Amino acid sequence: MASIARCVRAARPSVLSTISKPIAATSRPVFYRPTQRCFSATPISEVRKYTKDHEWIDLHADNKTAVIGISEYAAEALGDVVYVELPEEGATVAQGDSIGAVESVKSASDINAPVSLRIVQSNVELEEKPAKINRVPEDDAAGGGWLARVEVDEQGLKEFEGLLDLEAYKEFTATLHE
Amino acid sequence: MLLSPSRLRGLGSRVPPCSSFRPFTAAAAAAASPTSKPQVYLSRSRNPYLNLSVEHHLLQTTPPDSTVLFLYTNRPCVVIGRNQNPWLEVNLPLLSSLTARTKPGDHEPAPTTIDLVRRRSGGGTVFHDPGNVNYSVICPPESFDRDKHAEMVVRALRGLGVPGARVNARHDIVVDVDVDVDVSESDGNHGANTFKISGSAYKLTRLRSLHHGTCLLSSPNLGSIGPLLRSPAEPFIKARGVESVRSPVRNVGVGNGEFEDAVVAEFAKMYGDPDVFCEVGDEAGAVDGVEKGMKELLSRDWIYGQTPLFSFSTYPTEDDPRERPSLPSDFHLSFEARHGQLSKFTFVNASSAGHVDIPSSSSSSPLDGSRIYDVEDWTDALRSYGGTVNSQAETAGRWLNGLFGTGHAKTQLR
Incomplete structure (x- = not known):
């Protein structure tokens, strides 16, 4: 996904303003687990992380299941998405591997795995309604533009720690406009 | 220093054609050096599967910061986009029966069949033949721009005396011609004065961006393209x-060699003299990555099986309420296909369809799970269906053969 977003010189200044808004999709439940200690001191379940290739990943409180998708920045830069090639359910891939693709403006763009993961369930609604990727790319609820529900292992968890938080991702995308 | 086209042509012939491994080892060597210079490859193969695989190999293996130009010309073929439906885009029965001309002014059809190819980039269906030269530019994502290299080709064309060439809003190259000018070469669109001569498509990966485009120079087949790209199954899908x-399309009327020289010269103006400049032939098919790519492009699972979900129905449905053309007999036939695999296949008498709920989804059809591209003859397939509608299997089967064709297996033989 790096390709499109980084290079289509996003002539639309609205990209940044969209990104600097708080992430809209807050419908996901927050898990309170008072009797259990999390792996890390900060509960990462409430942090969405981003890659420089413009994918996002929401790791759930169980530190095992997660949801992935493409960022609003990428969705904006891609232009009208006309088809989404969904990840193959059951596939196990390494960080950075291509797991699917989207087509927009005659371009087939790879979507890469933000961390090492296994695809549990693809968002089949995107097959019928690819434009959801443009409208609500960061919504991980039913009806949203999320790409897949996945499982991560120890390796994936380690990689997750290395990804960008929202602030860092915003700073990163701001540099792409120069 | 800018190289003149003639100088480049000289360079091209002075450099011996690359042996199969040279272009790619050269690229690998360049990858190791901190500064990667531009690379130019000219294919002398006419095999579309090979050329697209060499292109894909260059996309995957050339240095991340290099810019690569690849020029190739294919034997007659129909090339569909990555996420397209061949049964909808192409008249497959016509495709398997037709032969194409390979040389301009060649009035006797040469015994050349027309290949069906699915490329890896997005976009729509195009027709290639030896009168069409394809250009391809691979560059780092940072410098990607959808029009930049179409503009490069436009400058090349203008230099060759095609002043009307320009890039349009769809990132294609068109020519504006005076309506009084002879339009006999056009695709039967008399009166139109803007003609497409080149179509663009893109493949974007994490590390590299690819823009490729066709350029119609002297195709002797323009009259055949229209019918070939109109599927009889379209009203039902x-x-x-x-x-x-x-x-509407048109030839530019420029020679292939002239065009190649001019594009290489414009490329060199943008990026400097090429560091790697070589010819690629059929022997490139022996290179591991190319061989693997060809195997994929030639597989029926790629050509047909990569097709996105579609539905087919002989009567108006909620999903597709269009009126349908009349059928040769009184039946209702419908199915869905994901990756070319049939599901919810129903085939009933139209008279009974009015009374019975049409999709008998509970009882699965004998055809469910079959692949459309494995069905060699629909009359046989429908006979296995049984029931009262059996008497119509012959008629309906022949009708379906006429929509989908029966030549699916042929593509694999090449």
Whole structure:
């Protein structure tokens, strides 16, 4: 996904303003687990992380299941998405591997795995309604533009720690406009 | 220093054609050096599967910061986009029966069949033949721009005396011609004065961006393209994925060699003299990555099986309420296909269809699970269906053969 977003010189200044808004999709439940200690001191379940290739990943409180998708920045830069090639359910891939693709403006763009993961369930609604990727790319609820529900292992968890938080991702995308 | 076209042509012939491994080892060596210079490859193969695989190999293996130009010309073929439906885009029965001309002014059809190819980039369906030269530029994502290299080709064309060439809003190259000018070469679109001569498509990966485009120079087949790209199954198919946009086309009237020289010269103006400049032939098919790519492009699972979900129905449905053309007999036939695999296949007498709920989804059809591209003859397939509608299997089967064709297996033989 790096390709499109980084290079289509996003002539639309609205990209940044969209990104600097708080992430809209807050419908996901927050898990309170008072009797259990999390792996890390900060509960990462409430942090969405981003890659420089413009994918996002929401790791759930169980530190095992997660949801992935493409960022609003990428969705904006891609232009009208006309088809989404969904990840193959059951596939196990390494960080950075291509797991699917989207087509927009005659371009087939790879979507890469933000961390090492296994695809549990693809968002089949995107097959019928690819434009959801443009409208609500960061919504991980039913009806949203999320790409897949996945499982991560120890390796994936380690990689997750290395990804960008929202602030860092915003700073990163701001540099792409120069 | 800018190289003149003639100088480049000289360079091209002075450099011996690359042996199969040279272009790619050269690229690998360049990858190791901190500064990667521009690379130019000219294919002398006419095999579309090979050329697209060499292109894909260059996309995957050339240095991340290099810019690569690849020029190739294919034997006659129909090339559909990555997310398109061949049964919707192409008249497959016509495709398997037709032969194409290979030389301009060649009035006797040469015994050349027309290949069906699915490329890896997005976009719509195009026709290639030896009168069409394809250009391809691979560059780092940071410098990607959808029009930049179409503009490069436009400058090349203008230099060759095609002043009307320009890039349009769809990132294609068109020529504006005076309506009084002879339009006999056009695709039967008399009166139109803007003609498409080149179509663009893109493949974007994490590390590299690819823009490739056709350029119609002297195709002797323009009259055949229209019918070939009109599927008789179109009124019955509701497809996901990407549909083509039709445009009247025209030849530029420039020689292949002249065009190649001019494009290379414009490329060198933008990026400097090429560091690697070689010819690629059929022997490139022996290179591991190319061989693997060809195997994929030639597989029926790629050509047909990569098709996005679509539905087919002989009567108006909620999903696709269009009126349908009349059928040869009184039946209702419908199915869905994901990756070319049939599901919810129903085939009933139209008279009974009015009374019975049409999709008998509980009782699965004998055809469910079959692949459309494995069905060699629909009359046989429908006979296995049984029931009272059996008497119509012959008629309906022949009708379906006429929509979908029966030549699916042929593509694999090449």
